[in-house]
Each structure stands twice: as C-alpha cells, then as structure tokens.
Amino acid sequence: MDAILDQFRARIQAASADGTPLLLRGGGTKDWYGQHVAGDVFDTRAYTGVLDYEPTELVLTARCGTPLAEIEALLAQNGQMLAFEPPRFGAASTIGGVVASGLSGPRRAAAGALRDFVLGAQLMDGRGELLSFGGQVMKNVAGYDVSRLLAGSLGTLGLITQVSLKVLPMPLREATIRFEMDEITALRNMNEWAGQPLPISATCWQGGVLSVRLSGAQAAVKAALQRLGGDPLANGDTFWAGLRDQQRDFFAGPGQLWRLSVPSAASALVLRGEQLIEWGGAQRWLRVERGVAEDIRRVVAAAGGHATRYRGAHGEGAFHPLQPAVARIHERLKAAFDPAGIFNRGRMY
CATH class of the missing domain: 3.40.1020 (Biosynthetic Threonine Deaminase; domain 3)
Structure with missing residues (x-):
C-alpha cells in the first residue's frame, strides 16, 4: 500500500505545481452533494483495507477506499455497529467518503453525529505531505481537533487516507x-x-x-x-x-x-x-x-x-451562506492545507 500512497503523492504534487484541480472520489455515491465541482477524477478506492480492529476496545481503523459495506459486515460479526448510522447510498460507498460527507442517520440525536465518533485521521495535504491527527483512543488532547474537522469537509482540505472510528455494541x-x-x-x-x-x-x-x-x-x-x-x-x-x-x-x-x-x-x-x-x-x-x-x-x-x-439544484448556493468571521476561518484553513486550491474546488463555497 505504500506504493499507492507514493502514487497519490506524486499526482497531488504535480497537480499543485500546475494548478490542476482534482475531484477526490471514492465510490462516487455522493457526487450530487454540494456544488458543482470541476477537475480530474482522483479515485481513492485502490487504498483499501481494515488496518486495525479490536472489538474489546471499540475502535476500528481503515483506509479511505474501504467499502462501508465491508466495515459494517465486520462489525456485525462482533455485534457492533457505526452508531451514527451513515447513509449508504449504494454498495460503492467508501469510509473515506462517509467521513468527508459528514452525514449521519436516524440514530444521530441519541448516539451523536459522525464527527463525535472520529478518533483520528491521516490526511495528505496539497503539498503531498502525510499528516496525522488524533489517535486510536477515546480521548483527545487539548487543542484544535483537526481529525473531527475533516468530517463534513467534502474533501476540500485534502485526501483523507485513513480514519479511526469509535464503534458501539448493537442494542439487545x-x-x-x-x-x-x-x-x-x-x-x-x-x-x-x-x-x-x-x-x-x-x-x-x-x-x-x-x-x-x-x-x-x-x-x-x-x-x-x-x-x-x-x-x-x-x-x-x-x-x-x-x-x-x-x-x-x-x-x-x-x-x-x-x-x-x-x-x-x-x-x-x-x-x-x-x-x-x-x-x-x-x-x-x-x-x-x-x-x-x-x-x-x-x-x-x-x-x-x-x-x-x-x-435537485446542483450548483451554486447549496450551503447556507457563512458569516464573515466564519468564512475567514474557512479561507485560512483551505490556504493552510491546500495552498494551490486543487482539492474539490468550489464544492462547498
């Protein structure tokens, strides 16, 4: 899998150098979500597999291209689940796309949102650098929790290469x-x-x-x-x-x-x-x-x-307009992680 990461890095660095926008995509099941995105498709599905899963610790770590169906089947074998019930939108859905979209299902009000279950993540930024945030424990150190920030970012900050998620037992x-x-x-x-x-x-x-x-x-x-x-x-x-x-x-x-x-x-x-x-x-x-x-x-x-x-209205203005102070935070984060502005350009704002 290191060779795949090297390929990802080379393509990202080349795109940043010449300003070519990239459309990050796993299974493509949520292409309709957000605003119109132009760019060359960057398929993440080759980077797949569950890296670590210890049922007694209630933690699972998987690469971005791992199918959501594969993860849910593995958890079900041990009587566990993703408690935030992410919408599946078809068999092609990947865990990277699940986290990037930030969508939660019917159990969200009782169990918590997707971002509440993200313990850690790895991100490849616009420079091709692999950054690690959070961990595989249920506590986070004081400071800015970037791993949870990635939940719902729609791939605008970089390529989420792997995530660690808290899982819960199924109800009796x-x-x-x-x-x-x-x-x-x-x-x-x-x-x-x-x-x-x-x-x-x-x-x-x-x-x-x-x-x-x-x-x-x-x-x-x-x-x-x-x-x-x-x-x-x-x-x-x-x-x-x-x-x-x-x-x-x-x-x-x-x-x-x-x-x-x-x-x-x-x-x-x-x-x-x-x-x-x-x-x-x-x-x-x-x-x-x-x-x-x-x-x-x-x-x-x-x-x-x-x-x-x-x-039903794929295009500009999909998301609620941001207040000026919040918009400036978005701009600074985008500039820090993706200085060339190549990732999912325009998908959010």
Whole structure:
C-alpha cells in the first residue's frame, strides 16, 4: 500500500505545481452533494483495507477506499455497529467518503453525529505531505481537533487516507411504535420524551404519523412500550433502513430537497411543500417543487438554524451562506492545507 500512497503523492504534487484541480472520489455515491465541482477524477478506492480492529476496545481503523459495506459486515460479526448510522447510498460507498460527507442517520440525536465518533485521521495535504491527527483512543488532547474537522469537509482540505472510528455494541432489542398526530403535537411530544429516561433512538414525523424507535435492554424497551403505548410497526427495521439510506418515496420525489437544521424545540416552520422531521425536531427535510432559497433560509434562520439545498439544484448556493468571521476561518484553513486550491474546488463555497 505504500506504493499507492507514493502514487497519490506524486499526482497531488504535480497537480499543485500546475494548478490542476482534482475531484477526490471514492465510490462516487455522493457526487450530487454540494456544488458543482470541476477537475480530474482522483479515485481513492485502490487504498483499501481494515488496518486495525479490536472489538474489546471499540475502535476500528481503515483506509479511505474501504467499502462501508465491508466495515459494517465486520462489525456485525462482533455485534457492533457505526452508531451514527451513515447513509449508504449504494454498495460503492467508501469510509473515506462517509467521513468527508459528514452525514449521519436516524440514530444521530441519541448516539451523536459522525464527527463525535472520529478518533483520528491521516490526511495528505496539497503539498503531498502525510499528516496525522488524533489517535486510536477515546480521548483527545487539548487543542484544535483537526481529525473531527475533516468530517463534513467534502474533501476540500485534502485526501483523507485513513480514519479511526469509535464503534458501539448493537442494542439487545429494538421496537418501533407509531402515533397519529399533527406536526405541533409531534414536536411537543418528541421534546418532552427527550427529557425523560426513555430508550428512544430515532424519531420520524411525516404526513400526520410519528414513528418512534426504542433501543436498549429488553426490560428498558418493554417498560417504554408499556408507558408510551402507540401502534407497533412489524417491519421497523425496514422502515428505518429506508429512512437512513434515503430510499423512501419522500426523498425520490420531484423538485428540490432541502435539509433544514434547527433547534429541536423550534416550532413548526411555515414553508410551502412537504416536510419530514427527524432527530426529535432538529433535522427537517423540505420537499418543494420550486424553492426560493432566500425565502427558505430566512424562515430557517429566524428559527435559529440553517438550510442546505440538498438535491435537485446542483450548483451554486447549496450551503447556507457563512458569516464573515466564519468564512475567514474557512479561507485560512483551505490556504493552510491546500495552498494551490486543487482539492474539490468550489464544492462547498
């Protein structure tokens, strides 16, 4: 594998020297995410393999091109999982792309986001230098946590060559229940339940129906079922897998799909279109035939959040505009890691 790294380094150095933009890509399952990117495709899949996995330590280290499916199968053999439930978007998805995209699934509100599980990473910067950040332990030294900074960077800072992730045991039991209720009632209940000792691992409201997943010990799930009531959903695993991988009809519909991030306690957002609400109210998806970005972002900002044009309008303005101070931090980081500006040019801002 050292020879592959040498090839990566030579290509990056050559691209930096002549200013050729590079489009970093693993399986290409998230090419649609973000803004339009121009550049020569830089395929990372040759650098593959799990480097270290010790189930008793709850830590796994893998190279960037390792298929996500391979990692999840290995963890499942030991009754463990990636608790942030990354969307898979197909069998070609790689762990490098998972970290670079920074996306988390239905369990995020209960278990934490992807970046919370990144313990360490290696990055090849625009000079071809291999930099190491963090480690393989569940503590980080004081200072700037660059390994977690890479989560969601969309490959704009450099090539993530390997990552170390914290993993967790699978729950002993899971059950899904459903309630018919309007949006306001669902938001109120989700926030009230979040403050109670209930083993809620995921929530989803759409079209007047609130679905709740309970995960944990047998006794805890049984007690929660008796306390909350609701109608049991027999195919709960299929429902949450479809939500996690965004294969439900809601995500495949026509028009634009917006991802809205707001405080969980925010009230209903008055916006045209159909909504799907996750994470106890903190993540809300908006499906609109035609969306005026300024109007959507104004409503979401008034609720204390931000809006991402997720699908259906691949181009400029996908992400919520940054405040000037934050934009300057982005620019300094980009200049430090990628001085020639070759990596995924323009994908974020």
